[in-house]
Amino acid sequence: MPLKRASASRSSAQPESEHEISQKFVNAKARKRFELEVKERKIHEEKGFILKSGKDFGLPPEVAVTICTHNWKAFATHPSNPVLPMVREFYANIVSGNQPFSMVRGVKVSFSAPSINMHFDLEDCVDNFNALLESVRGVELDRVLQSVTVEGTTWMPNRGEGIFMCARPTLRPIAKIWYHFIRTRLMPTTHIETVNRERLLLLHCILEGKSINVGGIIQKEISACAFKPKGCLFFSLLITELCLRAGVDINSSNEVLPNTAAISTMAIKRFFHSNSKHPQEQVPPPSQVGNSLLAIQQLMDIVKHNLVQQQKFWAFVKDTHVWTKRMFKLNLPKKLMNSPKFPDEILLPYVPTTLDQATPSQVLSPTDQS
Numbered sequence: 001m002p003l004k005r006a007s008a009s010r011s012s013a014q015p016e017s018e019h020e021i022s023q024k025f026v027n028a029k030a031r032k033r034f035e036l037e038v039k040e041r042k043i044h045e046e047k048g049f050i051l052k053s054g055k056d057f058g059l060p061p062e063v064a065v066t067i068c069t070h071n072w073k074a075f076a077t078h079p080s081n082p083v084l085p086m087v088r089e090f091y092a093n094i095v096s097g098n099q100p101f102s103m104v105r106g107v108k109v110s111f112s113a114p115s116i117n118m119h120f121d122l123e124d125c126v127d128n129f130n131a132l133l134e135s136v137r138g139v140e141l142d143r144v145l146q147s148v149t150v151e152g153t154t155w156m157p158n159r160g161e162g163i164f165m166c167a168r169p170t171l172r173p174i175a176k177i178w179y180h181f182i183r184t185r186l187m188p189t190t191h192i193e194t195v196n197r198e199r200l201l202l203l204h205c206i207l208e209g210k211s212i213n214v215g216g217i218i219q220k221e222i223s224a225c226a227f228k229p230k231g232c233l234f235f236s237l238l239i240t241e242l243c244l245r246a247g248v249d250i251n252s253s254n255e256v257l258p259n260t261a262a263i264s265t266m267a268i269k270r271f272f273h274s275n276s277k278h279p280q281e282q283v284p285p286p287s288q289v290g291n292s293l294l295a296i297q298q299l300m301d302i303v304k305h306n307l308v309q310q311q312k313f314w315a316f317v318k319d320t321h322v323w324t325k326r327m328f329k330l331n332l333p334k335k336l337m338n339s340p341k342f343p344d345e346i347l348l349p350y351v352p353t354t355l356d357q358a359t360p361s362q363v364l365s366p367t368d369q370s
Helices: 018-022 028-038 061-070 084-092 113-119 128-135 138-148 173-185 197-208 214-226 236-246 265-277 286-329
Strands: 101-104 107-110 165-167 194-196
Touching: 028 084, 061 173, 061 197, 084 101, 084 236, 107 236, 113 214, 113 236, 128 197, 138 197, 173 197, 173 265, 194 197
Parallel strands: none
Antiparallel strands: 101 107, 165 194
């Protein structure tokens, strides 16, 4: 049953005693983590679909068939409102990375893979996603990219050795919808405009109907989130529901965060029809995306080059000022000091260093830069 927002505010509620506060944490280390790392972290909203009764749940068939294939009716349904203090206490009391449970107000709350799967009415299954994650390489990885993106998409350049990403606008419409879902509900991230290798493989498994161990993925994500010193707290509503199922009490003064940002049918239609209705927002060709990134990288190199020149110039001005001041203090008949040498590096043209080959037209003179 959806939680109602508490009527009493924190300011009007009775302040908690020191004993009540200490009872919330398993040890002094957990309380310190709460105060220094967890207390002020924001909550990352979970989003799901608004499912209606009847055929296809009132959703486009492409979305409904994926929900049915994975038996995700409970998992895909938009969650209600999380209880913020309970979520933060849950994270503070995870004292070990190998610990699949947390103590919340004296109650043991499990977030193991079987517990999460049972909560969503899912079976523990062979995880084809993790198997693919460990094995896919080279040409096969390129095929995965092609299966979820528009024709001609390539990996984003200059991302480092072994780092694979694609631009979110290059995803096919159905992949955009499910990425919108997994980035809040299954494998959360605050990155909106890029999709990394791991989430791209997860999208591929979702759309191809491959078995996915939802509980296993979420357990791993919760453990990783618990030991980050900053960033958003994920799975706030799932954690609230696990706590309530375990028997944790809710105080009337606990802050409840309204969760209103569901993936509605209107939002889904925007994913499918944004290109045709808004030509100015159409996905640019992958080659254009790559060229734009290359141009940005070159522009940053020019800025760095100019910054170094400015530093050398102002160092020269300072040396000249010191020299002039000292010269005036000396008697003119005496031997004059040598003046600082003008740094010739200031006059050197910019030469691209990030490109494999630089053509004469790519070399910008100081006049061109201005």
